[in-house]
Amino acid sequence: MRQGLANLWQLTLKELWSLWRDRVMLCLIVLSFTGMVYSAASAIPDTLSHAAIAIVDEDDSPLSQRLAAAFMAPQFSPPQRISVAEMDAGLDAGRYVFVLHFPAGLQSKLQTGKPAEVQLNVDATRMDQAYSGSAYVEQILQLEIRRFLQKRQDEPREAATLALRARFNPALEKTWFSSVLQIIDNITMLAIILAGAALIREREHGTIEHLLVMPVSPVQIMGAKVLAMGGVVLVAATLSLHGVVRGLLDVPIEGSVGLFLFGAALSLFANTALGISLATVARSMPQFGLLLMLVLLPLILLSGGATPRESMPVLIQYLMLAAPSTHLVRLGEGVLYRGAGLEMVWPQLLALFLIGNILLWVSLRRLRTMLTQMN
Numbered sequence: 382m383r384q385g386l387a388n389l390w391q392l393t394l395k396e397l398w399s400l401w402r403d404r405v406m407l408c409l410i411v412l413s414f415t416g417m418v419y420s421a422a423s424a425i426p427d428t429l430s431h432a433a434i435a436i437v438d439e440d441d442s443p444l445s446q447r448l449a450a451a452f453m454a455p456q457f458s459p460p461q462r463i464s465v466a467e468m469d470a471g472l473d474a475g476r477y478v479f480v481l482h483f484p485a486g487l488q489s490k491l492q493t494g495k496p497a498e499v500q501l502n503v504d505a506t507r508m509d510q511a512y513s514g515s516a517y518v519e520q521i522l523q524l525e526i527r528r529f530l531q532k533r534q535d536e537p538r539e540a541a542t543l544a545l546r547a548r549f550n551p552a553l554e555k556t557w558f559s560s561v562l563q564i565i566d567n568i569t570m571l572a573i574i575l576a577g578a579a580l581i582r583e584r585e586h587g588t589i590e591h592l593l594v595m596p597v598s599p600v601q602i603m604g605a606k607v608l609a610m611g612g613v614v615l616v617a618a619t620l621s622l623h624g625v626v627r628g629l630l631d632v633p634i635e636g637s638v639g640l641f642l643f644g645a646a647l648s649l650f651a652n653t654a655l656g657i658s659l660a661t662v663a664r665s666m667p668q669f670g671l672l673l674m675l676v677l678l679p680l681i682l683l684s685g686g687a688t689p690r691e692s693m694p695v696l697i698q699y700l701m702l703a704a705p706s707t708h709l710v711r712l713g714e715g716v717l718y719r720g721a722g723l724e725m726v727w728p729q730l731l732a733l734f735l736i737g738n739i740l741l742w743v744s745l746r747r748l749r750t751m752l753t754q755m756n
Contacts (some may be wrong), residue, residue: 382697385598385601386678388596388597388601389601389604389605389608390750391631392601392602392604392605393604393605393608393609395605396579396605396606396610397609397613399579399582400575400610400613401426401580402607403571403582406575406578408415408526409571409574410571410575410613410614411617413567413571413617414564414617414618414621414625415621415625416619417563417567417627418560418563418564418567418621418625419560419629419630421559421560421562421563422550422555422556422559422560422563422626422630422632423471423509423556423630426586429456429457429510429513429514429517430454430455430456430480430555431454431455431456431457431458432457432458432478432510433457433458433461433473433475433476433477433478433479433567434452434458434460434461434477434478434479434480434481434518435460435461435462435463435467435468435477435479435480435481436449436460436461436462436463436480436481436483437462437463437464437465437468437480437481437483438483438690439465439482439483439484440484440485440486440487440488440489442488442489443488444487444488444491444526444529445483445487445488447525447529448481448483448521448525448526449462449481449483451521451522451524451525451681452521453516454608455672456514456517457479457517460481461477461616463480463533465482468482468502472502472504475504475506478503478504478507478510478511478514479501479502479503479504479518480502481496481499481500481501481502481660482499482501483499484497484498484499484500487499489583491526491530491740492530501515501518501519501662503515505689507547510658511684517730524663527635549635549718549719556630556632557632557633557718558603558644559613560625560626560630560632561622561626561632561713561717562686562687562710562713564621564622564626564683565617565645565686565706565709565710565713566686566706567614567618567621567697568614568615568618568648568649568652568709569648569652569677569680569681569684569705569706569709570677570681570729571614571617572610572611572614572648572652572653573652573653573655573656573673573677574656574658574673575610575613575614575653575656575675576610576611576652576653576654576655576657576660577656577657577659577660577663577669578621578660578666578669579606579609579610579659579660580606580657580660580748581660581663581665581669582605582665582666583664584664585665589752594655594695599745599748599749599752600647600745602748602752603654603657603741603744603745605656606653607649607650607653607657607741610653610656611650611653613647614649615642615645615646615649618642618645619638619642621739622634622638622641623638623695633748634717635716635717635718635719635720636715636716636719636720636721636722637716637722638717639716640716640723641712641713641716641724643730644708644709644712644713644716644726644729644730644733645709645713647705647730647733647737648705648706648708648709648733648737650737650740650741651705651733651737651740651741652705652706653737654737654741654744655676655705655740655744657747657748658740658742658743658744658747659672659673659676661744661747661748661750661751662747679704680704680706680738681706682703683697683701683704683707684701684706684707684709684710684738685701685707685710685711686710690707702732703736705733705736705737705740708729708732708733709729711726711729712726712729712730712733713724715729
């Protein structure tokens, strides 16, 4: 027993030393848990954020001034008042995404019940902001006009109004969601890549034959790769969570980081075992890369982070319950976003434990078969 643990320790150190000498893999780890996390949180927002808007106000009435003041941060930048002659030039130069044109007599027409038109000019080359921003502008205009007319005409207000309250993310900040989700995706991705690449690297360099003549078992060979690569990814994820997410992006973490990292460690056992299984199928690094494309894309896109599981076909929902990434996403959202405790996330922890053991058993069998064929 003591000799087996000593062999496992030495093999783990060998894996860590091999990774340290692989500069490309080290750069991938650093970039994944720093630049990719930061860019996913702040590069291209899904929601409207500080869109440039200008106002052409030919009415210059209390209503038009009220409408102009309704466009506020964080969805819009402070509106700029321009003339009709500056409108097209500003859009052509890309200074504005939206230009609102309030015609003369707007307030008087609305107060007398006559139809009135407000022109919205959109720079559609900025597709994301133009698509979502047009709906924002329409909603704001309709709401403010209705409130103004009710106040002026002393009309009865609606019997019921919708009071919207967003829990866990009151300002609907995309940064809070995407940064943590990117760390979860990177845990899955790098665990599979590092473990599989470590085995293929040994086969390509011929060092796997050296292990076959040593007094080590397949369990120790596989255990060393799982511990070394899983440990590196876990440490990198911890540093990214505290340094990038909490420090640089200032994202609040509601729950226990330790509980999340415990779940991440369980998923790492499963994902590193999956990476070793793929490496026993592939005969070279290019083949391993092709297999990664077939495996990683479903694991990340269908895990419930990029798309809600409720929006997927029922068959896909059930099939993805066999993937460790699905349970890690649910656990991460519950713990880090909602502050859930062990009593809430124990089903995900149990699922990760069972899936990890199954994948470890399958990978060990495949590794033994591969080593037997090489003897």
